[in-house]
Amino acid sequence: MNAAAPIIQAHGIFKGYETETGHLRILKGISTAFRTGEVVSIMGPSGSGKSTLLGILGTLDLPTAGHLFIQGQDVTRLSESRLAGYRASKIGFVFQSYNLISTMTALENVMLPMLSAEGKTRRQMRQRAMDLLELVGMKERMHHLSPRLSGGQQQRVAIARALANEPLVVIADEPTGNLDRKTGEVILELIFSLRDRLRTTFILATHDPYVASVSDRVIHLSDGKIEQVVENRVNRT
Ligand code: ADP
Numbered sequence: 196m197n198a199a200a201p202i203i204q205a206h207g208i209f210k211g212y213e214t215e216t217g218h219l220r221i222l223k224g225i226s227t228a229f230r231t232g233e234v235v236s237i238m239g240p241s242g243s244g245k246s247t248l249l250g251i252l253g254t255l256d257l258p259t260a261g262h263l264f265i266q267g268q269d270v271t272r273l274s275e276s277r278l279a280g281y282r283a284s285k286i287g288f289v290f291q292s293y294n295l296i297s298t299m300t301a302l303e304n305v306m307l308p309m310l311s312a313e314g315k316t317r318r319q320m321r322q323r324a325m326d327l328l329e330l331v332g333m334k335e336r337m338h339h340l341s342p343r344l345s346g347g348q349q350q351r352v353a354i355a356r357a358l359a360n361e362p363l364v365v366i367a368d369e370p371t372g373n374l375d376r377k378t379g380e381v382i383l384e385l386i387f388s389l390r391d392r393l394r395t396t397f398i399l400a401t402h403d404p405y406v407a408s409v410s411d412r413v414i415h416l417s418d419g420k421i422e423q424v425v426e427n428r429v430n431r432t
């Protein structure tokens with residue numbers, strides 16, 4: 196496959212909710228595509244639909260209309276159970292509030308997604324989790340319970356967890372939103388180094404103009420529509 200061919204394509208995505216006061220339109224016709232190894236930011240004011248769009252790109256939620264193609268397959272046509280398997284094997288998630296399991300160590304948190312995938316022995320899972328924790332600079336703290344880690348450290352572990360099943364894409368909703376500026380920059384550097392080493396695609400929702408400025412591309416959302424797309428780096432494949 197051509198390295199520059201899109202791995203994810205959104206075609207005319209609409210999303211709405213039925214509420215007591217009627218139909219609430221959130222996404223109003225989003226069409227865009229993501230290529231392997233890109234780091235793309237989605238920016239826009241609160242309520243513009245960033246998290247809703249990430250939920251659809253991550254197959255956590257289905258659009259009201261429109262289609263999402265991942266590696267050419269229309270995932271909006273998959274059954275819920277096939278979609279869940281697809282999601283577990285192809286997509287990693289990172290959240291603003293890290294969402295680690297507080298009763299588990301860093302190592303156990305990173306092993307967790309591997310338990311629902313097939314093909315690895317427990318010993319191999321443990322080894323892979325240790326390798327990932329080393330990759331994100333957290334190997335020394337692998338036996339710490341997550342609440343004993345700082346915010347930046349928890350986010351490193353969360354990124355390692357997102358990579359557990361070698362996803363095509365990592366979807367990160369405000370990954371630096373709870374971190375101070377310096378720590379946020381370190382997390383962003385980590386994301387770029389992982390992209391360079393693993394060729395993973397990252398799609399980030401952010402409020403932070405710095406995050407956007409270093410991304411390969413920035414999609415500006417406004418009221419559920421793409422207002423502008425800014426390419427920061429060209430010919431980076
Ligand atoms: P952002 O992440 O850009 O702040 P969101 O995607 O979270 O925006 O939300 C966009 C709009 O969709 C908001 O007005 C929000 O209240 C609304 N919304 C999100 N989820 C639901 C839901 N499950 N039911 C009804 N409205 C929702």
Ligand code: MG
Nearest residue numbers: 245246247400
């Ligand atoms: Mg949001």
